[in-house]
Amino acid sequence: MRYSKRFCVAPGSKVDLGKVDAGFKDKHETHQDALAEIEAYNQKLHDLQYLMYAEGKRSLLIVLQGRDAAGKDGTINHVLGAMNPQGCSVTGFKVPSREEAAHDFLWRYHQHTPRTGQVAIFNRSHYEDVLVVPVHNLVPKKVWSRRYAHINDFERMLHENGTHILKFYLHIDPEEQLERFKQRIDDPARHWKISDGDYAERPFWDAYTEAFEAALEKCSTRHAPWFIIPSNHKWFRNLAISRIVAETLESLDMKFPEPTVDINEIKKKYHAVVAEEAETGGGKKTRKGKKNRKNKKQVA
Numbered sequence: 001m002r003y004s005k006r007f008c009v010a011p012g013s014k015v016d017l018g019k020v021d022a023g024f025k026d027k028h029e030t031h032q033d034a035l036a037e038i039e040a041y042n043q044k045l046h047d048l049q050y051l052m053y054a055e056g057k058r059s060l061l062i063v064l065q066g067r068d069a070a071g072k073d074g075t076i077n078h079v080l081g082a083m084n085p086q087g088c089s090v091t092g093f094k095v096p097s098r099e100e101a102a103h104d105f106l107w108r109y110h111q112h113t114p115r116t117g118q119v120a121i122f123n124r125s126h127y128e129d130v131l132v133v134p135v136h137n138l139v140p141k142k143v144w145s146r147r148y149a150h151i152n153d154f155e156r157m158l159h160e161n162g163t164h165i166l167k168f169y170l171h172i173d174p175e176e177q178l179e180r181f182k183q184r185i186d187d188p189a190r191h192w193k194i195s196d197g198d199y200a201e202r203p204f205w206d207a208y209t210e211a212f213e214a215a216l217e218k219c220s221t222r223h224a225p226w227f228i229i230p231s232n233h234k235w236f237r238n239l240a241i242s243r244i245v246a247e248t249l250e251s252l253d254m255k256f257p258e259p260t261v262d263i264n265e266i267k268k269k270y271h272a273v274v275a276e277e278a279e280t281g282g283g284k285k286t287r288k289g290k291k292n293r294k295n296k297k298q299v300a
């Protein structure tokens with residue numbers, strides 16, 4: 001089954017995160033076994049992003065949400081690593097600044113949505129305003145409870161403007177989170193990532209679960225679906241997300257734009273020597289042939 005269907009929260013359905021196995025691995029037992037498939041999807045992602053950039057008609061917004069240490073940074077490293085940085089942007093959202101807090105809650109997110117041809121990744125997002133905000137009562141319920149509808153309207157507007165939206169909830173269990181915090185302590189290169197705040201959120205685990213479930217239920221739509229990604233295994237998380245992004249881009253049936261010039265004219269005008277040599281079997285024929293093959297492979 002396509003992962004974009006398998007892990008998708010069907011619009012209008014109930015979500016019980018307690019029933020989702022965070023350690024799910026599908027058919028591969030180990031990272032080693034999955035390597036070839038991971039590599040194949042990375043290549044696909046690379047080619048499709050190149051096509052989207054070239055086509056310049058639509059854009060992709062990838063939203064990443066999850067608890068501390070769920071792997072948002074690792075996912076960005078993996079997915080972005082497969083793409084050409086020229087066509088991508090990444091924005092992380094922390095506690096709003098005074099300027100941000102003085103505006104409507106969507107203001108700071110809207111400025112970072114992708115322009116046509118581009119992929120934008122949100123590391124945390126407008127969903128924080130229905131996650132951390134209700135969990136810690138940062139604004140009255142009357143205010144945050146209206147935000148699901150605001151979010152759905154905002155995402156529909158983006159979609160109608162040519163932005164495809166994919167939202168990933170990285171699902172880990174509390175034991176895995178504690179283990180990851182511990183690994184940070186054991187590795188001096190990761191000490192900088194340790195924060196008191198991360199531990200302080202653990203007692204709110206169930207309140208976050210409730211808030212995530214509400215967001216997943218109320219805001220998974222056909223045009224901006226939520227996916228629940230089993231994320232205890234980092235390699236499976238990477239594979240699943242790459243695969244869903246690739247499947248989605250593939251389904252868009254994108255096309256390279258028509259050339260703006262007459263290619264034959266250009267060939268005749270500037271490449272007459274090469275063309276002639278190719279016809280007569282001259283020395284440069286092989287080089288040209290190889291180059292064409294490479295280009296073809298890249299965009300296949």
Ligand code: AMP
Binds near residue numbers: 129197
């Ligand atoms: P980190 O991503 O670990 O660097 O932490 C960023 C922190 O900012 C997290 O604790 C988030 O919950 C918090 N944060 C992000 N967006 C908001 C928001 N809209 N309101 C309040 N806190 C937020």
Ligand code: MG
Binds near residue numbers: 068069195198
């Ligand atoms: Mg944190």
